[in-house]
Amino acid sequence: MNFNKYLENYANLIVVSGLNVQKQQTVVIEAEVESVELVRLVTKYAYRQGAKEVVVRYSDEVVTRLKYENCEQSVFETVPTWLSNFKNDYAAMNACFLSIISDDPEAFKGVDPTKMASWSKSVNKECRVFRDLLENSTNAWCIVGASSVKWANRVFPDMSDKEAYDALWSAIFKATKADQEDPNAAWIEHRASFERRVKYLNELNIDTLTYTNNLGTNVKVSLMEGYLFAGGGNYLQNGLYNIPNIPTEEIFASPIFDKTEGIVYSSLPLNYNGNIIDEFYMEFKDGRVVNYGAKKGYDVLKEMIEFDEGSHYLGEIALVPYDSPISNMNITFLNTLFDENAVCHFAIGKGFSECIVGGYEMTKEELQEKGINDSLLHVDFMIGTNDLHIVASSKDGQEIEVFKEGNFVF
Amino acid sequence: MNFNKYLENYANLIVVSGLNVQKQQTVVIEAEVESVELVRLVTKYAYRQGAKEVVVRYSDEVVTRLKYENCEQSVFETVPTWLSNFKNDYAAMNACFLSIISDDPEAFKGVDPTKMASWSKSVNKECRVFRDLLENSTNAWCIVGASSVKWANRVFPDMSDKEAYDALWSAIFKATKADQEDPNAAWIEHRASFERRVKYLNELNIDTLTYTNNLGTNVKVSLMEGYLFAGGGNYLQNGLYNIPNIPTEEIFASPIFDKTEGIVYSSLPLNYNGNIIDEFYMEFKDGRVVNYGAKKGYDVLKEMIEFDEGSHYLGEIALVPYDSPISNMNITFLNTLFDENAVCHFAIGKGFSECIVGGYEMTKEELQEKGINDSLLHVDFMIGTNDLHIVASSKDGQEIEVFKEGNFVF
Numbered sequence: 001m002n003f004n005k006y007l008e009n010y011a012n013l014i015v016v017s018g019l020n021v022q023k024q025q026t027v028v029i030e031a032e033v034e035s036v037e038l039v040r041l042v043t044k045y046a047y048r049q050g051a052k053e054v055v056v057r058y059s060d061e062v063v064t065r066l067k068y069e070n071c072e073q074s075v076f077e078t079v080p081t082w083l084s085n086f087k088n089d090y091a092a093m094n095a096c097f098l099s100i101i102s103d104d105p106e107a108f109k110g111v112d113p114t115k116m117a118s119w120s121k122s123v124n125k126e127c128r129v130f131r132d133l134l135e136n137s138t139n140a141w142c143i144v145g146a147s148s149v150k151w152a153n154r155v156f157p158d159m160s161d162k163e164a165y166d167a168l169w170s171a172i173f174k175a176t177k178a179d180q181e182d183p184n185a186a187w188i189e190h191r192a193s194f195e196r197r198v199k200y201l202n203e204l205n206i207d208t209l210t211y212t213n214n215l216g217t218n219v220k221v222s223l224m225e226g227y228l229f230a231g232g233g234n235y236l237q238n239g240l241y242n243i244p245n246i247p248t249e250e251i252f253a254s255p256i257f258d259k260t261e262g263i264v265y266s267s268l269p270l271n272y273n274g275n276i277i278d279e280f281y282m283e284f285k286d287g288r289v290v291n292y293g294a295k296k297g298y299d300v301l302k303e304m305i306e307f308d309e310g311s312h313y314l315g316e317i318a319l320v321p322y323d324s325p326i327s328n329m330n331i332t333f334l335n336t337l338f339d340e341n342a343v344c345h346f347a348i349g350k351g352f353s354e355c356i357v358g359g360y361e362m363t364k365e366e367l368q369e370k371g372i373n374d375s376l377l378h379v380d381f382m383i384g385t386n387d388l389h390i391v392a393s394s395k396d397g398q399e400i401e402v403f404k405e406g407n408f409v410f
Numbered sequence: 411m412n413f414n415k416y417l418e419n420y421a422n423l424i425v426v427s428g429l430n431v432q433k434q435q436t437v438v439i440e441a442e443v444e445s446v447e448l449v450r451l452v453t454k455y456a457y458r459q460g461a462k463e464v465v466v467r468y469s470d471e472v473v474t475r476l477k478y479e480n481c482e483q484s485v486f487e488t489v490p491t492w493l494s495n496f497k498n499d500y501a502a503m504n505a506c507f508l509s510i511i512s513d514d515p516e517a518f519k520g521v522d523p524t525k526m527a528s529w530s531k532s533v534n535k536e537c538r539v540f541r542d543l544l545e546n547s548t549n550a551w552c553i554v555g556a557s558s559v560k561w562a563n564r565v566f567p568d569m570s571d572k573e574a575y576d577a578l579w580s581a582i583f584k585a586t587k588a589d590q591e592d593p594n595a596a597w598i599e600h601r602a603s604f605e606r607r608v609k610y611l612n613e614l615n616i617d618t619l620t621y622t623n624n625l626g627t628n629v630k631v632s633l634m635e636g637y638l639f640a641g642g643g644n645y646l647q648n649g650l651y652n653i654p655n656i657p658t659e660e661i662f663a664s665p666i667f668d669k670t671e672g673i674v675y676s677s678l679p680l681n682y683n684g685n686i687i688d689e690f691y692m693e694f695k696d697g698r699v700v701n702y703g704a705k706k707g708y709d710v711l712k713e714m715i716e717f718d719e720g721s722h723y724l725g726e727i728a729l730v731p732y733d734s735p736i737s738n739m740n741i742t743f744l745n746t747l748f749d750e751n752a753v754c755h756f757a758i759g760k761g762f763s764e765c766i767v768g769g770y771e772m773t774k775e776e777l778q779e780k781g782i783n784d785s786l787l788h789v790d791f792m793i794g795t796n797d798l799h800i801v802a803s804s805k806d807g808q809e810i811e812v813f814k815e816g817n818f819v820f
Contacts, residue, residue, distance in 0.1 A: 033443045033446050033468055036443050036470060036472075039470070039473065040470070040472045040473060040476075043472075043473050043476050044476060047476060047479075047480035051480075052481070052482075052485065053477065053481050053485050054473065054476070054477065055490075056470060056473050058443055058468035058470065060446060060449070060450070060466060060468065062446075062450045062453075063449065063450060063453050063464065063466050066450075066453050066454060066457060066464070067463065067464065069457075070457035070461075071462065071463050072462075075462065075463050080465075080495075080496075080499065081495045081499060082492045082493070082495040082496035082499060083492070085490075085491050085492035085495055086490075086492035089490065089491060089492060
């Protein structure tokens, strides 16, 4: 593996295609101390694109865990002004935001989930300006992964530190096309591949989608008038195109939040807040989760679903063929950025204003009235299997097969 | 070397003796990403002492250098609100502040010194609350060192990365007494050793001190009525004792800023803002630097002396025997925290309110009237040699030898 070349490729891809950094734009990078090498390269390429300033905020999971273990609950209920200023002020000056993920999937195992939920809620509330501007596609943002020994050891438990670290980088480079000669060109091609399916799904006039498989999943979700599937990248409100997730293989929409019926079983472990939840299910009635269980991580699942009222409803459904390039790598990354691109997934929590015609112009209340869910949470979880079957029922009464044996029919 | 034990010792020493962390106190740590290991240990010990919260802000010299190389001057003239809030708000809530230094002494070689000076000035202005509270001993603060490969390579250029890194840690542990069985007890003893000399000097009723050596130094500094030498640690205004510099071997005072006369030559290289200044001199008339030169780093020395009006005058004189433990290690650390404890030094810039009777109660104007210098800058530089001679002239006309052949006479 030509590590240095691929890492340079990757940094350049992130800056050019991921964030689409503009001249005189401020770039904010949030990363773990472990990903210092990638941070420095992204910084270099961002300045090459003409960034005004690159601002880096490093975090440290060990320090954060000590905080959860030692601080009183009240500490997690107050966001210091500097932190909300950091997020809100840079967002207000149209900075773009990069998150580099290299987390240990079990970094916060055993930590009181109430403290973590309180902190998420507090940050989300105080950083409303930031959240709103990113969610309505005013500001560009991008999430990418970086190998770290602690993460790699969970993915490849039988390897040495060095082997695992390299193997995870190798997998990341492959999944993100950073190992290709011209990754930016590869992503232009990749992005185009979504368009045909997005167009087809948007013209299908879908009323409901029914998911079934042998895990026991049997769930029906409903789509509103003017629903929009999206995938690949994202057009910002200023017309610029960027790719918020690298990699991405999904085509997604937001269902009518209060119309989901049935039961859905997870198909891959879910890393949520530094904990693993595995072999879990959720049962929906009138869109709301009325019952749930997990073989592993039940307490964390509970905290996740009970986060707020909106976290009891679906905000997203995403279609990913079981035969996707990431799926075919046969690696469970224990990180949603990657695993969500291996198989179909749902998300509880906030829905997307980009997933309904005219959504950017709607108020939160208008969006909710149309069926787009609202919440301070948004968590994807994987439900796709190699026998997943999805049938669409159109508003004019036709039945159309969308997925068969885990893959797109069309 | 029992690295792990010494590092634990060191972290505990920093928390207990350096910062003297109190129950329910917030602890702020500022450190380079390289010193993550020490940061984590200090965090652990701070919680053990009952800290309310430990807040860590990591910096990255490579990212900072890229900023200096790429950003326009205007970026260095504006401090983002989040940063001034960070410093001022934690200071206002009586947090204690730890700086961990592991800088490459030449990290910013070749960088435009104007940008660095602008940034320092801007930060100092916007973080006035923070500065004032720390300077008048309301809040505890502490500066310590941590080995890093980049720093160690400059100190031990003939060693491998690993050897140099270990050798620098070894030197740091020795200099800070972290390699002793009970470092906190060793520091109680060390601290007591200053008291006799401080008392003697404070009772000497000194009018002037005249420094001479074979480098060419021949300078006379004047002390005001009510001058106070200090050394070892510091009594905060709330009565708690802490040690702002670990290590420390100096006994220091603030001279009358506009009465220094003569010339002084540097005896060790000076690391200032990631640059090395070496073999330099300053000539004083009516306290003001009227002439200066350097064989290496002249531009940086110029920026330093011309920082503001106050940076043209002395704010501190410090007595360190040439025979000090750090001096006897025969290592030039290229870092002032260590090198200033090897030999006598001066500082241009801000003087200390603790160095005059009743200083904490005086306004800035009153302090200046008494002769305590004011500036946004404070930079120590080493002037002691093995032949340094210092003679005191008392206000009642006596001549008393203070230093002979580089060491205290008494």
